[in-house]
Amino acid sequence: MECKKERNLKNCTCTYTSCGKRGVCCDCIQSHLAAKELPGCCFPPDVEKTYDRSFRAFAKAWNL
Incomplete structure (x- = not known):
């Protein structure tokens, strides 16, 4: 499979x-x-900038 890095x-x-x-x-x-x-x-952009990539941060960001 070809990687589409430039497009990504x-x-x-x-x-x-x-x-x-x-x-x-x-x-x-x-x-x-x-x-x-x-x-x-x-x-979301504001949460991404915190570099907290945890599942907990994900759930909190999306109100799950």
């Missing part, structure tokens, strides 16, 4: 711009799930 980068909302996984969504998701967290693109 156009829609990536993560503000951690020095991350080597930006635009490589499969690696990003795998890395975050291994750390028991979610990628920044799962959060």
Whole structure:
């Protein structure tokens, strides 16, 4: 399967711009799930900027 990194980068909302996984969504998701967290693109912009990627922060952000 071909990686669509350049296309993904156009829609990536993560503000951690020095991350080597930006635009490589499969690696990003795998890395975050291994750390028991979610990628920044799962959060509203104001919460994403806190870099708290926890499931708890996700539930709180979306009132779950």
